[in-house]
Amino acid sequence: MTQQRISRRAFLRTTGDVARGSCIALTLPMILAACNRATEARLNGEDFQTLSEEEAREFDAIAARIIPSDGTPGATEAGVIYFIDNVLGDGREEQHATLQEGLRQLQTAAVMNYDTAYFYLLEPSQQDQLLTDIEKSEFFTSIRYLTVAGMFSLPEYGGNRDNLGFDLIGFEDRHAWQPPFGHYDKDYAETGE
Amino acid sequence: MAQALSASFPTREAVDFVIVGSGAAGGIIAKELSTASFSVVLLEQGPYLQAADFKHDEWGYEHNSDLMWGAHHGHPQTFRRSESDTAKLVEFALGYAHNVGGSSVHFSGNFWRLREIDFIEASVRGPIAGTNFVDWPISYDELEPYYTKVDWEIGVSGLQGSWDPPRSRDYPCPPMPVKSPGVLLERAAKKLGYTAYPAPVAILSQPYNGRPACIHCGFCNGYGCEVNAKSSSMVSMIPLALASGNCELRTACTVFRIDTNQAGRATEVVYWEADGTEQAQRANAVVLCANGAETPRLLFLSESDRFPDGLGNSSGMVGKNLMFNGWCQVAGLFDEPVNAFKSIPATRVVHDFYTLDENLGFYGGGGIDSRHPFGGLPMATASSGGLFGGPSWGSEYKQNLQQEFSHTAAFEGHTTSLPLASNNVTLDPDLKDKWGRPALRTTYMDHPDDMATMNYFMQRSLELMDAAGAIQKVGFYGEEGSDWAVHLLGTCRMGNDPGTSVVDKFNRSHDVPNLFMCDGSSMVTSGRGQPTMTIMALAFRAADNIIAAAGRGEI
Known part of the structure; x- marks a missing residue:
């Protein structure tokens, strides 16, 4: 593990704490803005292990259409791109190559359709159109899979920062639960059937 | 060096038993034989994880195959639909946990017994053309005491009622x-x-x-x-085996051959330690509990002039009749x-x-x-x-x-899954795993x-x-x-006829008198899912009979 990587982690942790610590005082749009600024800083200033900076920007932009930052934090705020960077470097060279090839084709489509060299520079509606066109491709399936995995894996893998993914679906990673677990077993316990 | 736990035996002196695989069956047989004062070496290819090692790690366990291993970890498998297809590389087709306790560590805990009908269904229902659907050589009544033994020895929760098959004793824990x-x-x-x-x-x-x-x-x-509440063989049986002072557990040991002598008896089990060092443990008898995928694979890998189609495979049934549920x-x-x-x-x-x-x-x-x-x-x-x-x-x-x-x-x-000769485990002719062994090939x-x-x-x-x-x-x-699948059943089926089955009704090889196979591979029919309870009951029963046979000098 390089020093650079550790400092990136430390940076992530710090920005995460700031965002989390401010939850009470900040309104949701302000949290999102803070998250976006942190992400922007990361994308500009931090090296990736496996991805080139261009790949990181592009894959982050795709992930942001799969799990968008709308009313609630999305893939970008959860740091999905760092998860992707980590796991592609963990013996998944073949998958990385598939993604690189798919990205080249996507960028070609961006040029042909919108005269723009990079996917991340397109308008969200344009991005959605291009992704809809390749929805069934191995490339999209792979990037969607990695986005979902990065959103909902343990934060130690680089994504799901501050459990944003878990919070999104109402999952609480607790050590223990006690009955009642849900509405229907509570009702069952009360009514006896 | 392999990590030696509890008892310690020299490899060049024969122990009473080498058991390959410490899972649902292996853990039980190790406990039963060692507490009956037999010397036992228990070989496990995975690590000895503890409750504190387990995490709520969906990416690691479900997607990175941290417990199950796979192509990503140097253990590729191949899969094909039929014999005429070329099998394709997959992460894994036959899934099982690689750790002490085997898949009993990571299974759901669902614990259905088979019922009376499962053992006699072929004769009740009649044969089904094109299948190997037959009765078991044992009845529910013969296995029932061992189901109950499983309940009480490992710890099972449930509610006795009219829905149960006949049981001789209530569950030890409420539902x-x-x-x-x-x-x-x-x-x-x-x-x-x-x-x-x-x-x-x-x-x-x-x-x-x-x-x-x-x-x-x-x-x-x-x-x-994470708290040892799941009754795996790792937490319920292995500690008792180790405490007996008669069982040595060797982890990170990958078995690749069972050697036999001119008399056709198993003499030693050959394996690699984690660093690739080859070792061979001599034994008076060998028990394969490596699961329905690895047990047939080991038999194939142990072919010799005397056993050209694989050890214990005179019936040709090794690897066949694979059932997934x-x-x-x-x-x-x-x-x-x-x-x-x-x-x-x-x-x-x-x-x-x-x-x-x-x-x-x-x-x-x-x-x-x-x-x-x-x-x-x-x-x-x-x-x-x-x-x-x-x-x-x-x-x-x-x-x-x-x-x-x-x-x-x-x-x-x-x-249910019907047993078919065309559904099977074989050795892939081209692909090798990280040890250089032919990869498991599944046809299903x-x-x-x-x-x-x-x-x-x-x-x-x-x-x-x-x-x-x-x-x-x-x-x-x-x-x-x-x-x-994770239910790996039927690939060394038990039966009375050596021409159509691999082990006898006490899990002893028809061909090699001091070789036993006991795991999901022993099952004759698939049951209705949740096979672990039956695998464990068969293990207790096999152990009882191995001990009795040893006492009579018949091993």
């Missing part, structure tokens, strides 16, 4: 608290005139044998228990929080369809239990997002995820009756889901055929 999917199944079953009963599970509902009760964390299936699922969306991600996988079972009416025109049977559609797992849920027809990415997808995670229940069918296509049974159970589950009041529902089963 687990019902979850919302269980309530929904029970209410639906009642409406339709069926019976949903508390699922028997190898998970402790109260402290037992020095182990604590389940804390309902929700990570059973695919995960190791069929599976189907119906997911339903409900108005109120179901929160099926909490606690154990299944708390209610319907067994009204155990044996399907012959007039349906196909053979089959099974059970339906109540779960979360995606094991209660966030990543799995999100991967399948859009389950009820919504988009699979974008804002609407994201919005739907919360409902799909917390407001869903699933009714799952677990069903469900019998048409198996498919019809899955469909039948899906239809019944859809009706149950309606009766449960689901506001949306969706059902599916593998219409194109199963292409992976």
Whole structure:
């Protein structure tokens, strides 16, 4: 593990704490803005292990259409791109190559359709159109899979920062639960059937 | 060097028994033989993980194969539909945990016994052309004392009732608290005139044998228990084996051959330590408990002039009759929080369809239990997002995820698989694993009756889901055929006829008198899913008979 990587982690942790610590005082749009600024800083200033900076920007932009930052934090705020960077470097060279090839084709489509060299520079509606066109491709399936995995894996893998993914679906990673677990077993316990 | 635990035996002196594999069967046989004062070396290819090592790590366990290993870890497998196809590389087709305790560590804990009919079904139902569907050489009555022994030795929770096959003793622990999917199944079953009963599970509902009760964390299936409440052989049997002073557990040891002598007897088990050092442990007898994939693979790898088709394979049945159990699922969306991600996988079972009416025109049977559609797992849920027809990415997808995670229940069918010669485990002719051993090659296509049974159970589950009041529902089963499994059954089937079976009714090889095979491979028919209870009962029974045979000087 390089020093650079550790400092990136430390940076992530710090920005995460700031965002989390401010939850009470900040309104949701302000949290999102803070998250976006942190992400922007990361994308500009931090090296990736496996991805080139261009790949990181592009894959982050795709992930942001799969799990968008709308009313609630999305893939970008959860740091999905760092998860992707980590796991592609963990013996998944073949998958990385598939993604690189798919990205080249996507960028070609961006040029042909919108005269723009990079996917991340397109308008969200344009991005959605291009992704809809390749929805069934191995490339999209792979990037969607990695986005979902990065959103909902343990934060130690680089994504799901501050459990944003878990919070999104109402999952609480607790050590223990006690009955009642849900509405229907509570009702069952009360009514006896 | 392999890590030596407890007793320590020199490799060049024969111990009484070498046991290959420390899983559901191996752990039990190691405990039984060592506490009966036999010297035992227990070889396990994985590590000895402890409760504190296990995490709620969906990426690591489910997607990175941290416990199950796979191509990514240097253990590739191949899969094909039929003999005429070239098998393709897969992460794994036959899944099992590589650790002390084997798959009993990461299994769901569902613990169905077989029933009387399972052992005699071929003669009751009549033969089915083109299949190897036959009766077992033992009856339910012969296995019942061992089912009960499993209940009490490892710790099982359940409720005795009319739904049970005959049992000689009550469960040691009361049933687990019902979850919302269980309530929904029970209410639906009642409406339709069926019976949903508390699922028997190898998970402790109260402290037992020095182990604590389940804390309902929700990570059973695919995960190791973090408090030792799941009754794996690792926590219930291995400690007793080691404490006997007669059992040496060697982890990170990969067995690749059983050597035999001119007399046709097994003499030693050859393996690699973690660093590749070759070792051979001499033994008076060998017990293979490596599972329904690895046991036949080892027999094939142990071929010799005397055993040209693989050790113990004069019948030609080694590796054949692979059975996965069929599976189907119906997911339903409900108005109120179901929160099926909490606690154990299944708390209610319907067994009204155990044996399907012959007039349906196909053979089959099974059970339906109540779960979360995606094991209660966030990543799995999100991967399948859009389950009820919504988009699979974008804002609407994201919005739907919360409902799909917390407001869903699933009714799952677990069903029969017919034994077929064409469904099998063989050695891949081209692909090697990281040790240079031929990779496991699986050839599998469900019998048409198996498919019809899955469909039948899906239809019944859809009706149950309606009766449960689901506001949306969706059902599916593998219409194109199963292409992976964790139930690895039938590949060294037991039987009385050496011409058509691999082991006898006491799990002894028909061909090699001091070689025993006991794991999922021993099963003659598939049961209705949840085979671990039967594997464990067979292990206790095999151990009893091995001890008796040894006492008579007959090994």
